[in-house]
Amino acid sequence: MHESILTHARSRYLWVALALCLVSIGLYVWHDPDPVPNGGTWLGYTLGTIGALLIMWLLLFGVRKRSYSTSLGSTRGWLSAHIYLGTALILVALLHCGFQFGWNVHTLALVLMLLVIFSGFFGVYVYLRYPALMTRNRENATRDAMLEEIAEIDQNALALADGIAPEIHAVVLRSIENTRLGGGVWTQLRARDGSDIAIARIRDAIAQRNTQLGAKPAPLKAGQTIIAMVDFLADQADDKQTEALRRLIDMLSRKRSLATRVARDIQYQAIMEIWLYVHVPLSITLLAALLTHILSVFFYW
Amino acid sequence: MAERFRIAIVGSGPGGLSAAARAAERGESHVLLEAEPHLSNTIYRYQKGKYVMDEPGILPLRSPIPFVAGLRETILEAWDESSARLKVNVRHRHEVKSIQRRADGVFDLACTNGAKFEAQAVVLGIGLQGNLRKLGVAGEDLPFVQYQLDDPDAYEGETIVVVGAGDAAIENALALAKQNNVVLINRKDEFSRAKKGNEQAVLKAIEDGVIECYYNSAPERVEALNAGRKPGRMILSTDKGRAQILLDRVIARLGATAPRGFVEACGVTFPSKDPASVPAISPQYESNVKGLYIVGALGGYPLIKQAMNQGYEVVEYITGSVVEPADAPLLKAKFSGLGGFRSVDEALARIQKNVPVLSHITPLQMREFMLDSDIRTPAEGETIFARNDYTNSFYSIVEGEVRIVVEGQAASVVLRRGEFFGEMSLISGRRRSATVVAGRNCILVETPRRSMNRLISSVEAVKREIDRIFIVRAIQSRFAPEATHEQLADMAANATLVRYKAGDNVFQEGEVGDCLHLVRVGSLTISRNIGGKDVVLTYVAAGNYVGEMALLGESRRSATARAAIATETIRLDGDAFKRLLAKIPVLKLRLQKEYRQRTAANLAMQSAPEGGDIISFLMAQGAGEATDILLIDESLCVRCDNCEKACAETHGGTSRLDREAGPTFANVHVPTSCRHCEHPHCMKDCPPDALRRAPNGEVFIADNCIGCGNCERNCPYGVIHMASKPPKKPGLLQWLLFGRGPGPGEAPYDAGIKKDGQAKKAVKCDMCKDQAGGAACVRACPTGAAIRISPEEFPAYAQSRR
């Protein structure tokens, strides 16, 4: 049955990671170097080697993820190990340096490593939380289906508006042009789309229309809902176009709810991907820093 | 006045055309009657630019007209050219409507256009496509009424009335609605005949006002108009009265009438009512009507080359020449391993004599049967198939014996010359239930599923015999391996086969139970009414029994058993069963043990009824006929599409799974991906028999696929696509280090290059049978969202998701 990355194989790698931590701590406590623990002692070297190997192996996950025909374990198993052992790395690295920090390349490597790891924590949180949110938001439709429906509503709304009045048509057209889903990273993450503006425009147009018809301008209160507007219409306008306007508003509200869902869908997806754009580049930088760290240790000791 | 010829050939498909060409080459008096204004309508109607394949490759071509694999256009051109060169006497637009044999042995042929012909011999090569069904009302032949649609994009801005409610009508209506005003006429009030996807799409289009639909309506007449903006109108009768539609075009997609009615009217008899059965014909292709010959797809030979060879041979036979059939060398090669081989005919006769179940079939059927079959001479002790293999071929014992090793029993059952085995998996579509080991001097005939099924559906006696043995063996293997045949005879005699449609009740909670059912094909769900709601407790696959509870104590049914898909059971009489229980005390103990386990499992399920909802949901997705299904837990799936990428990367660049499409319930998502059905619908109509089942159960497409698209149409789950092979990609390291080419999971270079002239073949999930590590989609999923499970695991799965 389904197993998550945390529970994979009865959390086997959690135990491996814990064991690694315990052994490291035990050795660290038992080992009493002179003057203080640091990377230069035999334990420091050992933990450093373990840490460096771990980092190399963590980086290899990117390769494993793309080796589709390998029979070397499942990707899920690799990721489960990646997470637990990656976390254990914090301890290994701290014990390796004996809690000695400074303004140098060594500490830079450590900080980079911690950044990578904490971005990883965020990733795990996102992976465990967002999928279910996304499913709920979709209500069994696919994103393409929702986009298609939006496009259809646009078409129908345009046709309907065409029969009402030129200015309404113009408004609907502009609102369609202004609906932009997705867009730049920032827009994706904010989950906004142009629908609110569109509905507001229609509202203005209706008010304007009523003015033209000689009716009193509607006392549009802030926060007035579409439903209230429909009632208002029924009161004020009495020609047969009212019905068409009502339907137009129905359509546009449906569209807005769809657009909101699509925007949220895109947002969720973006969140599930965006952190990797921090995690991976930082881990490459970490690799560079790590190599510099090792080189400088050997050459300038 | 009727024109007179020696040979009249009806239908200019590869079979008929080849016959006419041979007759022309030999200077025989002949006429080729073709309904359409062009030759070979079936091939003419293939998609433009289709690559036509010349399977089976080993069969030599014997015909005066050429045929090698190539583009549809090239082939049709070559046929036009050679039929003109050989001066084939072809009459186009001559649809034959009746063929009668007079007392003097001469045939009268009448065409729908009034033309009449007389001939001494008739060759019928009308294929299986049948005639498109027409509207059947006045105006059905007006120029703007059409029965096919080749290119929906050819029409724009028209009002088009589409008549019909099947897949073809829906697909046409949806495609036309993009740039036309489409009105759909549906005789019923629903679209239940169509595939799920089409049904949903059309209902949505109607709801959105993209397509206007008249339900419960039928055309009354179609008329041409001289005045006004529209060239015609249709008068409709609807349940609310009469309606009129002004229109530019009518497209009626009412399916085709199978040619069988016409063929029967010519006097030809079919062996059974089964639509899959083909008329019995002699080795010279002569039907039961003397002088009336049948070639090509109509006679059960669905490939072009076979049809062409038969066309050639039939003219030889009619004119009295003796030819060895083109397949004789193939048969000879097959029999060469057989000791004491003299001639093909003698060898065929020997097999028929030794194996009684084959004695009922005609010599031509026997040839066909042996062409498809393999002769196997396993060494003593060799395993023929092992328990739990997922093969489905059928074996007849020509010589020697085999041993059937039954699970948990020391002594094995021995089958001897003349008996057969392998029928269980063939019929149930499930894994082998026992291991079979070769005995001494064993000669077997192994027949693939399709040929065997064709034989079963066309020869009643074969079906009866196989069913009889199946029942006895099923009872024995499921209940009482230790019982003798005599002990079981009573129960077998009282057993009957019962069929159920999906959703039918086998029995209902509260009924008095007087029998038990052994599921032979399909599967059941067991449910109980709890608090007014039907709660599914479990799923019962083929090979298991239900209803024993009522016989072991309780007299009333404690639950309802319902067919999850089309299902067949063996109904075992309760009294006979009780008598057997009395005779074999261990049986009672065994049943009671299973009974206790089942009750416990049911109780567990009852306490968590949500699990039952998941089973119901899965069943509604057709999972009841699956053997292995891909499920995605949407609370774990991060939508990275690594599963699809992995599929594409390991399968020539096209993913065979669509992760996003498909329904979701309680976070359980059923993506569009092959379920490896017990009885795969895709196998139904594959001309070269390219759809196969591998020993581990994977349904896959072999290289001899001809790209006809039948399987794509037949799969109800929409998981087969037609695709051509993309160019090779550079390796992972090259991409990573040098940025060469498209990376893993990215689209191949340039999909456009060399599209034409490249064979498009069907592709589908093969469950990574050639991958060392197993299903790539599941292994590639980083979060554990994707799993593959078999229906037996559904109850446990449902419980795990509480």
Ligand SMILES: Cc1cc2nc3c(=O)[nH]c(=O)nc-3n(C[C@H](O)[C@H](O)[C@H](O)COP(=O)(O)OP(=O)(O)OC[C@H]3O[C@@H](n4cnc5c(N)ncnc54)[C@H](O)[C@@H]3O)c2cc1C
């Ligand atoms: C999409 C598709 C792709 C295929 N691809 C391949 C392939 O690549 N390779 C391959 O080997 N096979 C292929 N096949 C199978 C192949 O087309 C058929 O097996 C073959 O055409 C059968 O030939 P036939 O002569 O029996 O009948 P058909 O080819 O069906 O010809 C029958 C002819 O009879 C005419 N006719 C029917 N009724 C009457 C009547 N009453 N009076 C007068 N004329 C009549 C029809 O108009 C037609 O021209 C494919 C089939 C399909 C549907």
Ligand code: HEM
């Ligand atoms: C120094 C330590 C680490 C390094 C070098 C590292 C490196 C990587 C790399 C190279 C990838 C592959 C991304 C890709 O190709 O798409 C990855 C993925 C990932 N890492 Fe790390 N990682 C580290 C630590 C961690 C930690 C501690 C966690 C979690 C607690 C973590 C969680 C993840 C997750 C969830 C993924 C995404 C899997 C996917 O969707 O493909 N990482 N990491």
Ligand code: SF4
């Ligand atoms: S392709 Fe379709 S019909 Fe064939 S086994 Fe798969 S799901 Fe079943």
Ligand code: SF4
């Ligand atoms: S690989 Fe797994 S997580 Fe990624 S899309 Fe497929 S099922 Fe979802």
